[in-house]
Amino acid sequence: xxxxxxxxxxxxxxxxxxxxxxxxxxxxxxxxxxxxxxxxxxxxxxxxxxxxxxxxxxxxxxxxxxxxxxxxxxxxxxxxxxxxxxxxxxxxxxxxxxxxxxxxxxxxxxxxxxxxxxxxxxxxxxxxxxxxxxxxxxxxxxxxxxxxxxxxxxxxxxxxxxxxxxxxx
Amino acid sequence: xxxxxxxxxxxxxxxxxxxxxxxxxxxxxxxxxxxxxxxxxxxxxxxxxxxxxxxxxxxxxxxxxxxxxxxxxxxxxxxxxxxxxxxxxxxxxxxxxxxxxxxxxxxxxxxxxxxxxxxxxxxxxxxxxxxxxxxxxxxxxxxxxxxxxxxxxxxxxxxxxxxxxxxxxxxxxxxxxxxxxxxxxxxxxxxxxxxxxxxxxxxxxxxxxxxxxxxxxxxxxxxxxxxxxxxxxxxxxxxxxxxxxxxxxxxxxxxxxxxxxxxxxxxxxxxxxxxxxxxxxxxxxxxxxxxxxxxxxxxxxxxxxxxxxxxxxxxxxxxxxxxxxxxxxxxxxxxxxxxxxxxxxxxxxxxxxxxxxxxxxxxxxxxxxxxxxxxxxxxxxxxxxxxxxxxxxxxxxxxxxxxxxxxxxxxxxxxxxxxxxxxxxxxxxxxxxxxxxxxxxxxxxxxxxxxxxxxxxxxxxxxxxxxxxxxxxxxxxxxxxxxxxxxxxxxxxxxxxxxxxxxxxxxxxxxxxxxxxxxxxxxxxxxxxxxxxxxxxxxxxxxxxxxxxxxxxxxxxxxxxxxxxxxxxxxxxxxxxxxxxxxxxxxxxxxxxxxxxxxxxxxxxxxxxxxxxxxxxxxxxxxxxxxxxxxxxxxxxxxxxxxxxxxxxxxxxxxxxxxxxxxxxxxxxxxxxxxxxxxxxxxxxxxxxxxxxxxxxxxxxxxxxxxxxxxxxxxxxxxxxxxxxxxxxxxxxxxxxxxxxxxxxxxxxxxxxxxxxxxxxxxxxxx
Numbered sequence: 001x002x003x004x005x006x007x008x009x010x011x012x013x014x015x016x017x018x019x020x021x022x023x024x025x026x027x028x029x030x031x032x033x034x035x036x037x038x039x040x041x042x043x044x045x046x047x048x049x050x051x052x053x054x055x056x057x058x059x060x061x062x063x064x065x066x067x068x069x070x071x072x073x074x075x076x077x078x079x080x081x082x083x084x085x086x087x088x089x090x091x092x093x094x095x096x097x098x099x100x101x102x103x104x105x106x107x108x109x110x111x112x113x114x115x116x117x118x119x120x121x122x123x124x125x126x127x128x129x130x131x132x133x134x135x136x137x138x139x140x141x142x143x144x145x146x147x148x149x150x151x152x153x154x155x156x157x158x159x160x161x162x163x164x165x166x167x168x169x
Numbered sequence: 170x171x172x173x174x175x176x177x178x179x180x181x182x183x184x185x186x187x188x189x190x191x192x193x194x195x196x197x198x199x200x201x202x203x204x205x206x207x208x209x210x211x212x213x214x215x216x217x218x219x220x221x222x223x224x225x226x227x228x229x230x231x232x233x234x235x236x237x238x239x240x241x242x243x244x245x246x247x248x249x250x251x252x253x254x255x256x257x258x259x260x261x262x263x264x265x266x267x268x269x270x271x272x273x274x275x276x277x278x279x280x281x282x283x284x285x286x287x288x289x290x291x292x293x294x295x296x297x298x299x300x301x302x303x304x305x306x307x308x309x310x311x312x313x314x315x316x317x318x319x320x321x322x323x324x325x326x327x328x329x330x331x332x333x334x335x336x337x338x339x340x341x342x343x344x345x346x347x348x349x350x351x352x353x354x355x356x357x358x359x360x361x362x363x364x365x366x367x368x369x370x371x372x373x374x375x376x377x378x379x380x381x382x383x384x385x386x387x388x389x390x391x392x393x394x395x396x397x398x399x400x401x402x403x404x405x406x407x408x409x410x411x412x413x414x415x416x417x418x419x420x421x422x423x424x425x426x427x428x429x430x431x432x433x434x435x436x437x438x439x440x441x442x443x444x445x446x447x448x449x450x451x452x453x454x455x456x457x458x459x460x461x462x463x464x465x466x467x468x469x470x471x472x473x474x475x476x477x478x479x480x481x482x483x484x485x486x487x488x489x490x491x492x493x494x495x496x497x498x499x500x501x502x503x504x505x506x507x508x509x510x511x512x513x514x515x516x517x518x519x520x521x522x523x524x525x526x527x528x529x530x531x532x533x534x535x536x537x538x539x540x541x542x543x544x545x546x547x548x549x550x551x552x553x554x555x556x557x558x559x560x561x562x563x564x565x566x567x568x569x570x571x572x573x574x575x576x577x578x579x580x581x582x583x584x585x586x587x588x589x590x591x592x593x594x595x596x597x598x599x600x601x602x603x604x605x606x607x608x609x610x611x612x613x614x615x616x617x618x619x620x621x622x623x624x625x626x627x628x629x630x631x632x633x634x635x636x637x638x639x640x641x642x643x644x645x646x647x648x649x650x651x652x653x654x655x656x657x658x659x660x661x662x663x664x665x666x667x668x669x670x671x672x673x674x675x676x677x678x679x680x681x682x683x684x685x686x687x688x689x690x691x692x693x694x695x696x697x698x699x700x701x702x703x704x705x706x707x708x709x710x711x712x713x714x715x716x717x718x719x720x721x722x723x724x725x726x727x728x729x730x731x732x733x734x735x736x737x738x739x740x741x742x743x744x745x746x747x748x749x750x751x752x753x754x755x756x757x758x759x760x761x762x763x764x765x766x767x768x769x770x771x772x773x774x775x776x777x778x779x780x781x782x783x784x785x786x787x788x789x790x791x792x793x794x795x796x797x798x799x800x801x802x803x804x805x806x807x808x809x810x811x812x813x814x815x816x817x818x819x820x821x822x823x824x825x826x827x828x829x830x831x832x833x834x835x836x837x838x839x840x841x842x843x844x845x846x847x848x849x850x851x852x853x854x855x856x857x858x859x860x861x862x863x864x865x866x867x868x869x870x871x872x873x874x875x876x877x878x879x880x881x882x883x884x885x886x887x888x889x890x891x892x893x894x895x896x897x898x899x900x901x902x903x904x905x906x907x908x909x910x911x912x913x914x915x916x917x918x919x920x921x922x923x924x925x926x927x928x929x930x931x932x933x934x935x936x
Binding site for chain 2: 021029030034035036037038039040041042043045046048075076077079080086089090093094095096097099100101102103104105106109127128129131132134135136137138139140141142143144145
């Protein structure tokens with residue numbers, strides 16, 4: 001039997017009819033049409049499905065859609081401020097080559113966004129620890145660390161700083 | 170190749186595919202959901218070796234929502250190959266889509282299509298299978314015992330996948346007679362799996378004209394097309410294979426998988442689109458691993474360190490099917506002719522079937538195993554001869570003109586250049602002069618090691634490869650490249666677009682890439698063997714050169730000049746003597762009322778031979794003598810890859826390869842219970858990979874020391890090299906730290922503690 005679940009996804013209120021056993025991940029991908037969030041293991045091991053729920057990073061495969069009712073969910077599709085305005089993390093991931101196959105990328109971007117929201121100036125060790133639940137098998141992580149450091153620096157810079165256009169947003 | 174004035178090649182331009190990845194817009198196979206989609210699932214055996222006596226799907230078929238069930242009685246009985254390399258010896262036809270026999274624990278025995286995944290899963294439990302167990306052989310030894318149970322009725326006899334490979338050069342006995350030092354050892358390796366982040370997934374859909382459209386996460390879409398067409402009895406133009414973004418493959422997604430055939434057949438029977446998506450567990454059980462191996466190696470050295478003889482016997486464990494074992498056995502065996510030059514070699518390689526999951530293609534393809542052994546034994550020789558290991562490796566490193574494993578002369582001194590550069594950059598001598606004791610923690614010992622490798626770009630001579638590309642000049646001056654090369658995440662399409670832009674003389678941004686549709690793009694052999702930039706890059710350069718010639722001809726006409734007096738740079742045709750006088754490519758194309766004056770589309774084919782890339786990895790480890798834990802602290806990889814097309818992408822290949830190689834060497838092993846063939850750690854928690862907390866400081870150095878005339882401006886491959894060099898470098902560094910030699914991977918903390926204890930006992934006994 002399906003339940004109507006109302007939640008906010010990337011700032012938009014959505015009402016979705018889902019079975020009680022349906023995960024937030026499957027619901028986002030199949031009912032909400034948001035396939036940017038990836039399924040790498042479906043058992044909470046890989047972090048590819050990381051989304052932000054009420055400000056906290058969550059493995060969407062481990063949360064039922066009904067548990068997300070009334071809550072605020074953010075996915076990779078909601079990171080951009082506008083069509084041509086990439087988030088500083090997205091921009092930095094492109095510049096540094098922090099994404100290869102890209103399957104882990106949405107989850108890592110959301111985890112990094114959550115990290116920077118809690119800790120705008122993380123140390124190298126804090127970045128490593130922050131990503132310890134996200135598996136990337138392509139990059140060796142080095143360029144991901146570089147990208148997060150770059151994004152953190154730009155996001156901390158005052159809006160007038162010319163080092164990055166996105167800092168002016 | 171000698172050109173210096175590069176505008177686009179050599180720049181880390183922004184990868185177009187990455188924009189789609191960071192925004193979440195990029196579509197991977199599993200993101201497609203055609204209307205009316207059914208979900209397919211596979212019932213897997215829970216026994217390693219058995220005959221199916223009875224299989225009854227009636228209860229499953231009666232479950233509401235189930236649309237089809239297939240067992241071995243319902244599918245075409247066509248013997249096919251798992252490794253679909255065309256025109257090559259590396260094919261073993263030993264698989265049926267479904268058989269009345271199972272050969273490994275986890276092999277598919279039936280398939281279901283239902284309206285939801287949950288119903289499909291429920292239906293699997295309702296399929297009744299009665300087995301007659303057969304004795305299982307679950308390791309290399311059991312498979313080779315005379316009279317061992319036979320897993321297949323095909324092949325050259327016993328449990329051999331192919332006739333043994335034998336390579337001999339010079340006179341080994343004479344070589345050993347001249348040796349002052351002879352070393353002998355046996356090396357072994359476990360079962361690392363590629364663990365790409367995107368589990369295998371495909372979608373099949375048939376239309377009214379009996380044409381199959383097939384989305385699948387594959388590195389080799391044309392091989393998938395060929396094998397599906399053959400098994401299903403269709404002409405090639407009735408099978409359209411589509412793949413856009415891929416979540417990694419690392420070699421393993423070259424194979425034709427059982428679920429791909431079953432998905433197509435379920436869709437055919439139900440006349441509805443069917444999706445089959447592996448669980449993470451299935452990527453282990455039904456995926457492909459590196460070949461476990463055992464290698465006996467004997468080498469002779471003169472007092473001055475010259476290597477004079479090498480004798481090797483190598484056995485690969487293929488698992489239940491042949492897959493890539495023919496190729497891996499040939500490549501792994503032949504690779505021992507080289508790396509460290511030796512005139513007298515005698516090499517034997519074989520692959521054996523066992524009742525375990527299938528070993529297939531995986532980054533490093535047989536060479537990882539061979540060079541792990543050879544490089545470690547070279548380190549031992551240095552120790553016994555009392556010389557520096559880096560110096561001994563430099564002395565014996567293959568050089569320009571030495572014969573490569575492919576039989577070709579090696580071009581350039583790439584390996585010596587890498588070793589020399591690393592010795593300087595790593596400050597090798599000064600590091601090794603330090604005490605092994607940690608300055609503050611008495612439990613820790615430090616060590617420094619070097620590991621070397623070489624690897625071919627292209628699978629020649631095993632496969633006579635062909636790279637193809639089509640380049641179109643649109644009437645507004647923009648350019649479209651059509652390629653069959655898969656975008657498995659390496660950035661290959663960006664490199665190809667750079668090559669086209671550079672050769673043609675237009676901006677990088679004006680080149681777009683169309684790929685991943687076998688009905689549209691030129692034929693492609695697949696993205697493997699570190700060859701896409703080398704092979705398809707050369708074809709793309711050739712096709713771009715043809716288009717350039719036409720644009721120059723048209724531009725010269727418009728400028729009323731001779732073609733030899735005009736040039737084309739940055740999308741502008743101009744008089745070489747007077748660059749101010751010129752026109753845009755758009756103007757040269759002369760569209761009138763939207764119709765171009767000429768349709769410019771050019772295709773080129775390139776048949777490569779072989780080039781070799783080289784690397785030396787310098788590593789620092791810290792070994793905790795109380796816990797046995799090995800931590801890789803610092804890696805300085807030095808790679809010669811010829812002309813670098815995209816520096817950041819090349820670095821990314823190297824750093825990612827090091828990550829996987831550290832895992833294989835220290836923690837990763839997909840463990841099979843040798844008594845019954847069951848998987849023991851098929852999941853991401855129990856299969857231990859290096860993650861963000863485990864990665865060392867990596868200081869990547871890329872040299873353009875030995876460009877290859879066969880690649881675009883001398884470019885060579887890079888994908889596989891890093892995973893080969895890092896393993897022996899770590900093992901050698903561990904020895905440097907604690908004085909214990911390991912001849913196997915993974916080297917676990919338990920192994921380190923056992924090794925330390927054995928060393929202590931030997932020392933005590935000596936007192």
